[in-house]
Amino acid sequence: MASKHAHIIGLGGVGMSATALLLRDMGYRITGSDAELYEPVKGLLAREGISCAHGFSAANIKGVPDLIVLGRNAKLDPAINDEVRHALSLGTRVRSFPEIIGEASQGRHVIVAAGSFGKSTTAAMMTSFLRHAGTKPGWFVGALAKNLPRTAELGHDAPFIVEGDEYPTAHGDPRPKFMHYHPRDVLLTSVVHDHVNVYPTFESYKHAFADLVALMPPDGLLVACADEPEARAMARAWSGAITYGLDEGDVRAIDIAYGAPTHFTLVRGREELGRFATSQLGRHNIENIAGVAALLLARNLISVEALAPAIAAFDGVRRRLDIIASDSSVPVIEGFGSSEEKARSAIDAMLLHFPARRLAVFFEPHTFSWRNRAALAWYDRVFAGAGHVFIAPPEQQGAATHDQLSHDEIIARVRAAGVSASALDPSHVDGALDQLKADDAVLVLTSGAMGGAIEPIAQGITARFPKRRL
Numbered sequence: 163m164a165s166k167h168a169h170i171i172g173l174g175g176v177g178m179s180a181t182a183l184l185l186r187d188m189g190y191r192i193t194g195s196d197a198e199l200y201e202p203v204k205g206l207l208a209r210e211g212i213s214c215a216h217g218f219s220a221a222n223i224k225g226v227p228d229l230i231v232l233g234r235n236a237k238l239d240p241a242i243n244d245e246v247r248h249a250l251s252l253g254t255r256v257r258s259f260p261e262i263i264g265e266a267s268q269g270r271h272v273i274v275a276a277g278s279f280g281k282s283t284t285a286a287m288m289t290s291f292l293r294h295a296g297t298k299p300g301w302f303v304g305a306l307a308k309n310l311p312r313t314a315e316l317g318h319d320a321p322f323i324v325e326g327d328e329y330p331t332a333h334g335d336p337r338p339k340f341m342h343y344h345p346r347d348v349l350l351t352s353v354v355h356d357h358v359n360v361y362p363t364f365e366s367y368k369h370a371f372a373d374l375v376a377l378m379p380p381d382g383l384l385v386a387c388a389d390e391p392e393a394r395a396m397a398r399a400w401s402g403a404i405t406y407g408l409d410e411g412d413v414r415a416i417d418i419a420y421g422a423p424t425h426f427t428l429v430r431g432r433e434e435l436g437r438f439a440t441s442q443l444g445r446h447n448i449e450n451i452a453g454v455a456a457l458l459l460a461r462n463l464i465s466v467e468a469l470a471p472a473i474a475a476f477d478g479v480r481r482r483l484d485i486i487a488s489d490s491s492v493p494v495i496e497g498f499g500s501s502e503e504k505a506r507s508a509i510d511a512m513l514l515h516f517p518a519r520r521l522a523v524f525f526e527p528h529t530f531s532w533r534n535r536a537a538l539a540w541y542d543r544v545f546a547g548a549g550h551v552f553i554a555p556p557e558q559q560g561a562a563t564h565d566q567l568s569h570d571e572i573i574a575r576v577r578a579a580g581v582s583a584s585a586l587d588p589s590h591v592d593g594a595l596d597q598l599k600a601d602d603a604v605l606v607l608t609s610g611a612m613g614g615a616i617e618p619i620a621q622g623i624t625a626r627f628p629k630r631r632l
Contacts, residue, residue, distance in 0.1 A: 169223050170194035171245055172233030173214045177304045177327075179203045180313035181231060181259040182212055184266045184302065187316040190229065195222040195245060197237055200611050202306045202480050206313065220248035230256045234332050236560045258332035263302050264342035267322040270300060272344050273457065276326035276374060277351030277393065279504045280450050284349055285325040286310060286479050287454045292323075294472035295464050299323055305498075308477035321347075321463065328370045330360060338370045347383040348375055349457050351450070353392035356501045358537050359530040359564045368392060375400060385457040387411070387449060404460055406452040408445065413456035415448045420514055423474075424448065428455060435459075435466050438473050443483045443495070444511025483511055487620040492602055492627040493519070494620055499607035500529045502540040508605060513547050516603035520549035524586060524594070524619055527556040527572055528610035535565040541575040545583075549602070551576055552586040552594045554612050588613025595622040 168185045172178050173194030182192045195215035199207070207214055215222040218237070222245055223230075230249045232238055240246040250256065257265075275285035286307035292299045293309070300317030303310065304325045326340030326348075353371050361367035375384060375396060386397035389407035397403035405411040408418070418426040426448055428435040440451060451473055458464040464472070478484060487494035493516060497508030505525075512521050523545060531537050533556045545551050553576065555569045569585060576583040586594055598604065604623060606616055 166190045166229070167225070167227040168192055168229040168231060169227040169249070170231040170233075171218070171243075171249060172196055172235050172238050173207070173212075174199040174203055175233055175235070176203055176306070176313065177259055178231065178233050179207055179212075180302055180304065181262050182207075183210065183312050183314045184316060185229070185231075185262065186210075186212075188266060193222070193224070193227075195219070206306065210312070218243050218245040220244050223248060223252070226252050226254050228254065230254060231259055231262060232256060232332060233259065234330060236563070239333060258335060260327075260331050260339040260342040263324060264344060266316060267300065267302075267324065268344060270322035271320040271346050273321045273323050273347045273349065274326035274340055274343050274345040274374065275323065275349045275351070276328070276340055276371065277349075277387075278328075278354040278356045278501060279507060280351035280446065281325050281327070282498075283447065283479050283482055284351060284450050284454055285323050287450060287476060288323045288349070288458065290476050291454060291458060291464055291469065291472040292321075294475055295468040297463070303479075305482065306480040308480065309475065321461075326374065328367075328374075329357060338374070340374050341377065345374065345378050345382065347385070347457060347461065348378060349453055350375070350384065350386040350393045350396060351453065352387060352390040352503065353396065354390070354501075354503045356503070356531055357529075358534050362536070371396065383457065383460060385453055385460070387453060389449065404456050406449070406456040408449055408452070411452070411456075413452050413459075415452045418445075418448055422515075428452060430456075430459070436470055438470050440473055440476065442476065442478055443515050444507060445514065446507040446511070447483070483508060486606065486616070487624045489629050490620075490624040490627050491629045492598065492600065492604060492623055494604045494606065494623050496606045496616065498609055499525065499532075500609035501531055502537070502544050505544050505607055508607060509545065509547060512603055512605050519601050519603040520599065521547065522598055522602050522604050523548045523551045524554070524604065524606045524612070524615070525551055526554040526588075526608035526610055526612040527567070528608050528612075529557075530560065530564055533557065533561070533564070533566050535567055538567065538571075538575060541572060542579045545576055545579065545581045548581055550597070551581055551583040553583055554586045554588050554608075554615065557610055586615070588615035591615050591618050591622060595619065595626060598623065598626065600627055
C-alpha cells in the first residue's frame with residue numbers, strides 16, 4: 163500500500179492526469195480535484211482507479227498530503243480558488259507537474275520531443291516504436307496514444323521520452339515547461355510563432371527553444387526538421403545535429419503514395435532504408451515518422467528491421483486526425499487545432515486524402531492565440547480550401563486577461579478571406595448538420611470540448627449518413 167499521499171489540483175487536464183500516473187508509479191496514493199472532467203481523461207482516470215472530486219473546495223484535501231501538485235489553469239489562481247489557498251497554507255511540498263516530470267526522469271536518458279506542432283505525436287511514436295520492438299521505456303505524453311496503455315509510465319529501460327511543452331510552468335514560474343526535463347536529446351519538429359499571450363514576439367518564442375537546446379550536454383543529439391526554416395536554423399547551430407524531412411534532410415521520406423495506407427521510402431543520405439506503410443493521414447505525419455526514425459536509428463535504440471512493423475502498427479493519437487464516427491459513410495475526423503499551423507496541417511491532410519469531397523470544418527477558437535487580436539491574420543489563410551466552416555463562440559475563460567476577439571469578428575474575418583462561414587451553437591448542432599451532404603468530409607477542429615458538441619456532431623452525422631452494411 164502506498165505510504166505517501168499526493169493531491170493534484172487540476173487533475174482533469176491531460177498533463178496533470180499523466181503526472182498522477184507517474185506519481186503512482188513512484189509510490190504515491192493519489193487524490194485530486196477539478197472543476198470539470200471530460201473525455202478522454204475521464205475514462206483514463208476511471209480505468210486507472212483514480213477518483214477526481216468535482217469542483218474546488220478546501221474540503222477536498224484530507225489531512226496534510228506529502229505533496230501538492232498545482233496546474234497553471236486560470237481557475238487555479240489562489241486569489242479565486244479556496245482549495246489552492248488551503249493547499250498553500252499547509253506548509254507541505256508544492257510542485258508544478260513539469261517539476262514532477264523532471265524529478266521522475268532525473269538521471270535517465272531523456273529525449274524531449276518539442277516544437278510548435280507534432281510533439282505529442284512524435285513522443286507517442288517514439289514510445290510506441292520502442293515498445294513494439296521489445297523495449298520498456300519511460301514516457302510522458304500529453305495526449306492519449308492508441309498504442310500506449312497510459313499517458314505516462316516510469317518504465318524500466320532507457321530512454322525516458324517526454325513531450326516538451328513551451329508554455330509556462332506555473333502561475334509563479336514563467337519558465338517553459340520543458341526547461342525542467344534534463345534533455346540529453348531533442349527532437350525538434352518546428353518553431354512557428356504560437357502562444358502570443360505569453361510570447362508577444364517571434365524572437366521571444368524562438369528564444370525558449372534555443373534555451374531548451376542549450377540544456378543538452380555536449381554529446382547530446384539534436385534531430386530537427388529541415389523542412390521548417392527555424393528548426394533547420396537551430397540544427398545548423400548545433401554540432402552533429404541530424405536533419406529530416408520530405409524535401410530536405412539527412413533522413414528523408416521519398417516516393418510517397420498517399421492512401422489507406424500510405425506507402426513511402428526512407429533514405430538516410432544515399433542509403434535506402436526500406437519501403438514503409440502507415441495508416442496515419444497527411445504529409446506532416448510522414449515527416450514525423452522520418453524524424454522519429456532518424457533519432458532512434460542514430461542512437462541505436464531500434465533496428466531498421468524492427469522499424470517497419472512498428473510504423474505499420476502505430477494507430478495514432480486521440481484528437482490528432484482521429485476517426486470519431488466509424489459507422490458513418492461521411493468521413494468525420496477530429497484534429498487538434500490549438501494553433502494556425504496545427505489547424506492548417508489537419509486541413510491539408512483532409513484535402514490530400516479526400517480530394518473529391520467538400521470539406522466541412524467545425525471549428526472552436528479555444529486557445530488564447532486563436533482568441534487574441536494579435537493573431538487575427540491567422541484567419542486570412544488557415545481555412546483555405548474548406549467548403550464551409552462552422553465556427554463556435556470563442557472560449558471565454560481568461561477573456562479579460564488579453565485582447566479577446568468576438569465571435570462576429572472571427573466569422574467576418576474568415577468570410578473576408580473568401581471562405582464560406584457561419585456561427586455554430588454548440589448546444590444546438592442539428593441546424594449545422596442539416597447543411598451537410600453525402601459527399602462531404604468533416605473535420606472537427608479544437609483543442610477544447612467545443613461546448614460538449616463533439617459527440618453530438620459525430621452521432622448526428624452517423625444518423626444522417628450511416629455506412630451501408632453488406
